[in-house]
Amino acid sequence: MTTKREYGIGGMIVSKGNLTLNFARNETQSGCERWQRINNALEQARDDLYADVSDDRLTAESREVMVEAMASESESDEQWADRKLFQLATESRISLEEIQSAPSIGWVDGAQKGADKLVERGYVVLDTSDAATQRLHALASDENISIVVPETFDVGERAESEGVWTGYHRIEDESQLNADQQRYLRFARVLARELGIERDVYYGEASADAWTDGRTHIVITDSAVTSRQRAVWMHDLYLVMLHEAAHDTSSRDRPSHGHHFKSTFRSLVEDPGNRSSFAELVQQVVDEGFGSVFEWYGVGC
Incomplete structure (x- = not known):
């Protein structure tokens, strides 16, 4: 077998x-x-x-097998150096030849602030959340393997120096959000309504889980969720929304987490009404699915 x-x-x-x-x-x-x-x-x-098989039809498993073969001593496998097997931060693909022709490259594990913008500017930023790309990263670090890649740069530092990442960025065009991000945003908007948080909810990029101006809006980020498991990320967003609602001033940069904030946040988390609303919403999602729930509340991107 x-x-x-x-x-x-x-x-x-x-x-x-x-x-x-x-x-x-x-x-x-x-x-x-x-x-x-x-x-x-x-x-x-x-x-x-x-x-x-065309490059865009190769499965993740096949691409990883091809990377392993490229690392072997077989000369016949050099033909795959021009195949687009590796994933950039924009989720597009790139070949080993293209990687090796770059003056320097960056590595990120999933979404990192400004990484996609660097790729759009011509930089090579590889996403190691992709199995084949992660394998290349491991092989390139192995002194016993012949695969050679250019020297690396710090993606965060390069993004800041290029001016594509300044710390807090609200995504204006929500059609750019991927399916998961759109689901998180819609659920957060439903949460705001159910929890009585009278602020608009948006999606953005930042090192923080979220931020607010303390009055009119809350912006959540990829960091707001710690897992792609439904039960986990729904609870993550529940706590994040209550956390930002507890801020009555801007939570950007160095927000105040003093006694007043802690007392407000604790009361929101322990409020029986909030707990009940969240539990009922979760059960509604389980029974009807996200699509029906979002349609019922009339939320969208």
């Missing part, structure tokens, strides 16, 4: 002759000529398969 993780293709192998097995008879013995011929045939089948 072969796995997609090993070869990029999977299936049951039936050999006409016996394979030379180890003493435990649970794998082939090193030096088995018949298995070597089978292995070569599998690698050729993989190469033929990938040659016929």
Whole structure:
């Protein structure tokens, strides 16, 4: 049996002759000529398969297998250096050749402030939340692997020096938000209504989970949620919204978290009405789904 993780293709192998097995008879013995011929045939089948598949149709698993093969000593795998296997911070793809031709590169793990703007300006910023890109990052750090990449730069520092990240940025065009971000924003808007928070809710970018001017609006960010699990991020947003509602002045830069704030925040969190409203909203989502709930409340981006 072969796995997609090993070869990029999977299936049951039936050999006409016996394979030379180890003493435990649970794998082939090193030096088995018949298995070597089978292995070569599998690698050729993989190469033929990938040659016929366009870059945008390659699965994440296939791209990772191709990266592993590129790190091997086989010269036949050099052909994949021009395949767009790696993910940029904008979620677009780039090839190893393009990476190696850049004067320097940056690495980020998922969304990082200003990373996408740097890519739009021509910088190479690679997203290691993608499995194949993470594998490249690991291989490039291995002295025993021949894959070489340019020197790296600090993405945050470069974003600030380029003026694409100044600390707090509200996203004006909400159509630019991805599906998860739109869901978070809509849910936060429903929360504001249910919790009696009379402030508009927006999405933005910042190192903070959220910020508010203390009167008219609250802006949430990617950092507001700690998990993509529904139960976790809904509760995250519940606490974040109450936290910002407790601020009656701007929470940008160095917000006050003194006695008055702590007392207000604690009373909001412990308020039975707020707890009940949140629990009922969560149950409504479980019963009806986000789409129906958002439609019911008339919220959208």
